Amino acid sequence: MVDATPKMKPIWFFVGLILLSMGLVILLAGLYILYVHPLNSVMILFPRNPESWLGFNIVVKMGPPRSTVLASLHPDIWWGGFMVLAGAIFFLAGRKSTADKAD
Amino acid sequence: MPAIGLTIVDWVIILIYFAFVLGIGIYLKRFTRSEEDFFLAGRKNSSWVAGLAFLSANLGALELMGMAGNTFKYGMYVAHFYWIGAIPAMLFLGIYMMPFYYSSRIKSIPGYLKLRFDEKTRVLNGFSFAAMTLLVSGINLYAMALVLHTFLGWNWDVSLWASALTVAVYVTLSGLMSAIFTEIIQFFLIWFGLFLVSVLGLVEIGSWDEILRRVPEGFAKLWSNSGDPTQNGMLITWGGIVLGLGFVLSFGYWTTDFLVVQRAFSARNLRSARMTPILASFFKMAVPFLVILCGLIALALSRDPHSGFHLMSDAGKVNYDSALPMLIGRYLPPGLVGLGITALLAGFMAGQAGNISAFNTVWTYDIYHSVINKKASPQHLLWMGRAATIVGILLSVGTAYWAKSMPTIMDYMQTIFSWVNAPLFATMLLGMYVKWVTPDGAFWGLIVGMSSSITMYLGVKFHWISTRLITLSDVSSDMAANFWRAWWAWLICFLVTILISLFTKRKTDEELTGLVKGLTPKPAEAGIRWYRRPAFYAVISLIVLIILNLYFW
Numbered sequence: 001m002v003d004a005t006p007k008m009k010p011i012w013f014f015v016g017l018i019l020l021s022m023g024l025v026i027l028l029a030g031l032y033i034l035y036v037h038p039l040n041s042v043m044i045l046f047p048r049n050p051e052s053w054l055g056f057n058i059v060v061k062m063g064p065p066r067s068t069v070l071a072s073l074h075p076d077i078w079w080g081g082f083m084v085l086a087g088a089i090f091f092l093a094g095r096k097s098t099a100d101k102a103d
Numbered sequence: 104m105p106a107i108g109l110t111i112v113d114w115v116i117i118l119i120y121f122a123f124v125l126g127i128g129i130y131l132k133r134f135t136r137s138e139e140d141f142f143l144a145g146r147k148n149s150s151w152v153a154g155l156a157f158l159s160a161n162l163g164a165l166e167l168m169g170m171a172g173n174t175f176k177y178g179m180y181v182a183h184f185y186w187i188g189a190i191p192a193m194l195f196l197g198i199y200m201m202p203f204y205y206s207s208r209i210k211s212i213p214g215y216l217k218l219r220f221d222e223k224t225r226v227l228n229g230f231s232f233a234a235m236t237l238l239v240s241g242i243n244l245y246a247m248a249l250v251l252h253t254f255l256g257w258n259w260d261v262s263l264w265a266s267a268l269t270v271a272v273y274v275t276l277s278g279l280m281s282a283i284f285t286e287i288i289q290f291f292l293i294w295f296g297l298f299l300v301s302v303l304g305l306v307e308i309g310s311w312d313e314i315l316r317r318v319p320e321g322f323a324k325l326w327s328n329s330g331d332p333t334q335n336g337m338l339i340t341w342g343g344i345v346l347g348l349g350f351v352l353s354f355g356y357w358t359t360d361f362l363v364v365q366r367a368f369s370a371r372n373l374r375s376a377r378m379t380p381i382l383a384s385f386f387k388m389a390v391p392f393l394v395i396l397c398g399l400i401a402l403a404l405s406r407d408p409h410s411g412f413h414l415m416s417d418a419g420k421v422n423y424d425s426a427l428p429m430l431i432g433r434y435l436p437p438g439l440v441g442l443g444i445t446a447l448l449a450g451f452m453a454g455q456a457g458n459i460s461a462f463n464t465v466w467t468y469d470i471y472h473s474v475i476n477k478k479a480s481p482q483h484l485l486w487m488g489r490a491a492t493i494v495g496i497l498l499s500v501g502t503a504y505w506a507k508s509m510p511t512i513m514d515y516m517q518t519i520f521s522w523v524n525a526p527l528f529a530t531m532l533l534g535m536y537v538k539w540v541t542p543d544g545a546f547w548g549l550i551v552g553m554s555s556s557i558t559m560y561l562g563v564k565f566h567w568i569s570t571r572l573i574t575l576s577d578v579s580s581d582m583a584a585n586f587w588r589a590w591w592a593w594l595i596c597f598l599v600t601i602l603i604s605l606f607t608k609r610k611t612d613e614e615l616t617g618l619v620k621g622l623t624p625k626p627a628e629a630g631i632r633w634y635r636r637p638a639f640y641a642v643i644s645l646i647v648l649i650i651l652n653l654y655f656w
Contacts, residue, residue, distance in 0.1 A: 008131075008134050009130075011152055011283075011284055011287050011288075014123070014127060014284065014288060015287060015288055015291050017123075018119070018120070018123050018288055018291075018292075019291060019295065021119055022116055022119055022120075022295075022442060022445075025112060025115055025116060025119070025438060026112070026116070026438035026439055026442065029110075029112040029437055029438040030436070030438060033436070033437060039110040039111065039112060039437050040110065041108030041109060041110055042108075042109060042110060042111050042114060043108060043109070043255075043256060044109075044114065044255075044257075045256050045257065045258070046257055046258035046261040047258065048258060048260075055260070056258050056260070056261055063108050064108075065110075065437075066107070066108045066110075066436075066437070066440075068432075068433065068434055068435065068436050068440075069303070069307060069433050069434055070303050070306060070307060070434060071436055073303075073306070074436075075299060075303060075434070075435070075436060075439060076436045076437065076438050076439050079295075079299050079439060080438065080439075083295055086295075
């Protein structure tokens with residue numbers, strides 16, 4: 001007889017997924033900045049506007065790239081890579097498991 | 104200060120986080136079918152899951168930013184909050200108190216007070232805890248909106264409502280379960296998002312020794328200058344640290360505050376519940392390497408005129424809480440700065456969710472079910488829990504607007520804990536270990552203890568009494584006064600409870616079975632090998648604590 005009760009994925013699966021996806025974005029952005037072009041800053045603001053049905057407007061402002069101390073060490077690349085690695089381990093460990101077993 | 108300029112990558116990272124927590128809330132809803140699922144996450148978590156959630160419930164962004172700022176203000180002494188001010192209490196909870204809590208199958212701390220004492224003590228604690236939780240939750244929301252407004256340039260109202268609605272959605276959907284899931288995700292995001300700041304700070308300054316060389320001498324020690332309060336940044340003696348922080352405030356918070364203890368109740372069995380705070384103690388001891396280190400790095404940089412680093416100022420007053428966000432802006436490049444901001448956001452939202460999930464449980468069981476509707480069915484209680492979540496969030500938003508109108512409100516947080524938790528710890532300790540302590544003794548002890556703490560606070564604030572009477576010292580800081588006030592409130596509650604118990608009616612041994620030492624069977628550990636027993640890990644934790652204190656003496 002098939003058990004119809006859904007099996008919950010363990011929390012480690014979700015931890016892996018979020019670290020993997022964020023790490024991948026950070027790593028790829030770091031490589032893009034290093035080899036292609038610095039990224040401009042994008043301010044998203046919500047100034048008050050009583051006439052808008054939301055009560056505010058949504059304004060997007062572009063700015064110059066932001067410089068940081070120790071940027072020459074490219075922490076985004078190695079830290080992003082580290083997150084991908086850690087995320088992959090958690091993700092794979094939790095992928096085939098259920099909360100009852102894995103925890 | 105101009106807002107930190109984020110790139111499109113940073114916005115994507117923030118968006119991923121919001122999508123994730125909402126998605127988890129929706130995913131977990133299908134597993135939330137009963138009231139026990141909603142309020143206690145089904146009591147099926149392992150000690151690792153419960154342990155990380157136990158720690159994360161306390162590791163909010165308010166704590167991270169506040170403690171980094173306090174390190175800038177007081178120096179290494181802030182590490183006492185993480186070591187002597189936490190670890191002994193967490194181990195005591197795991198080894199000695201958890202068997203009483205877990206074995207009695209209670210759903211909340213006020214629930215224990217009902218079984219051990221009576222209904223009036225339960226309701227008193229239920230109301231004071233609910234009020235404290237909503238206040239802390241509102242302050243948390245206020246602080247989050249302030250950070251988004253200051254560092255991202257967001258409109259204050261939009262920041263506040265966006266985060267409050269997100270938390271409302273996922274806690275309403277699946278209660279404690281989703282709160283625990285997001286707390287664990289927050290734990291990882293905080294470490295991945297903020298530990299890099301410490302690493303890069305160390306790289307820039309050169310070494311740990313160089314950081315200590317750059318900060319004032321009194322700020323670089325943990326105990327060796329605690330004999331004379333004028334010689335350390337916190338203006339406190341070792342007596343205040345040990346009695347006020349290490350004993351009363353710490354034990355009061357870690358062993359009786361339902362916000363953290365609720366996570367241990369979600370464990371699948373007694374061994375896992377006992378292991379919950381013990382495992383959390385190892386991670387707690389590591390937090391200073393993130394928070395204290397950042398505070399010291401900020402202090403060292405600010406004393407170097409060539410670094411270009413300085414904290415924000417509000418109307419000429421230094422904003423110490425800006426230390427951590429300013430370091431994030433200094434070191435983290437595109438993508439990572441989004442992760443750093445997300446770590447703070449996750450801390451705020453998980454803190455908010457923790458407070459709300461504790462509030463909805465205490466409201467539903469200890470106020471609504473206990474006072475208003477005693478015949479409510481389990482399904483009705485589940486509905487009430489969801490309704491209480493939404494109402495709790497709305498009340499928190501109201502508190503946040505109130506906090507906004509009172510700029511110094513955040514200074515009162517530690518004070519609020521000393522009002523509620525410090526006397527409660529005396530009640531709990533006596534309740535668990537002395538069987539002749541009576542319901543009337545506990546109730547009036549708690550009333551007098553809380554009243555004395557509030558009176559001492561008001562007395563000093565309005566100059567009715569000298570701070571010297573409370574701190575036993577000519578010099579003291581606000582923090583020192585908090586520690587000492589907590590100690591006196593605890594002592595007053597302890598003595599009044601004993602005194603009244605001598606003259607009032609006791610409960611019988613049959614009524615106290617399973618609730619008091621001597622009338623409760625010891626946890627069965629016959630089949631568990633010595634290296635898997637909670638006591639073994641507690642001893643290791645204690646040894647690490649001693650080594651850390653000696654190393655940084």
